[in-house]
Amino acid sequence: MDRAEELKRQVQQEIDAHRGELVELSLGIHGNPELSLEEERSARRLADYLGGKGFAVTRGAYQLPTAFEAVYGGGNPHIGVIAEYDALPGIGHACGHNIIAAAAVGAGLGAKAAVDALGGTVHVIGTPGEEGRGGKIRMADKGAFSNLDAAMMVHPGSHNTSGCNAMAVAILEVEFHGRASHAAGAPEQGVNALEAMILSYNAINSLRQHVVDGSRVHGIITDGGQAANVVPAHSAGTFYIRASEDPYLETFKERVIDCFRSGALATGARLEHRWSEPQYRTMNNNAVIEDLYARNLKERGRVVESYEGKTFGSTDMGNVSFMVPGIHPIIAVSPPGVPIHTEEFQSYAGSEAGHRAVLDGAVAMGWTVVDLLAEPSNLSKAKEAFAATQTP
Ligand SMILES: [Zn+2]
Ligand SMILES: [Zn+2]
Structure with missing residues (x-):
């Protein structure tokens, strides 16, 4: 078994060993929905947890009270795993951001083994206010993401894809x-x-x-x-x-x-x-990181579909994806045909299928961090692909 394979085994073991705590985090956030930029308990819960696992935690990061940044390791490269944890008015966690948060924490926990063995830094970044308030864009204005070499997150949905089609949006x-x-x-x-x-x-x-x-x-x-x-x-x-x-x-x-x-x-x-709010960009899906993630999610046992012709809506991760090579995959928690932002999806986000998505998303992202740290050419190819998408 080569070194990367051995590390991936460790990453998976670490994440699976914390299944109970990750599910508890997901359900804790799901059961206490907080609106955009008001996610005080959710942010505290996540920051406390990562602080207890050896991460150096900054609360209120980048001048947003409910943002945080949890850092493990030191030196290059810097890989970001992004958490969201805001809910919707009236229908709670109908966008399933509790799953995004718990998967990011799980990926961060798993990635520690890779950082210990290979060097580099993993940042679990808590980005509040995704629903309409452009939290990531506000944080980016204060310097978040600028030191990252790659960024990833995973959003729940009704199918498994390595990327998404997000629309640019302005709110009037x-x-x-x-x-x-x-x-x-x-x-x-x-x-x-x-x-x-x-x-x-x-x-x-x-x-x-x-x-x-x-x-x-x-x-x-x-x-x-x-x-x-x-x-x-x-x-x-x-x-x-x-x-x-x-x-x-x-x-x-x-x-x-x-x-x-x-x-x-x-x-x-x-x-x-x-x-009224920062304008969201489309998603600049990084093909190289997407491929790594897709291979990893398949390895974990999921069927990865094409996202051609599937419209996701909008995300402030779009803006991040034009600053740093990044991905915004979708992971299935509901059967096809159940849209996000519905009461039905809200219950899937707190279900056993939701817990499986937390674990699978965490492992697939954790393994992708291994791929980026263990094989420097992966990161340089991702950067080349990113550069090719930037308008001169
Ligand atoms: Zn949403
Ligand atoms: Zn969402």
């Missing part, structure tokens, strides 16, 4: 300011902010036919007035604008804003808009 907050009046007694004195919103909403629907395939725009109206007998003086909404190519997102954003301008012009209401 819009408001219309009109003028209140009696809706029946003096409507001619009113400026109807709700009408402005409805017109804009319908204008967006008229735009849909004419956008590039794979684009998405969707939103909710959060204020449509206070009383039916008063002309609404104020309306508000939140909209997500997504595109499968980064440059097209800029064009699409402008077209959507034009829809809102049309509502303002027709009604006389004043439009206010702002892009």
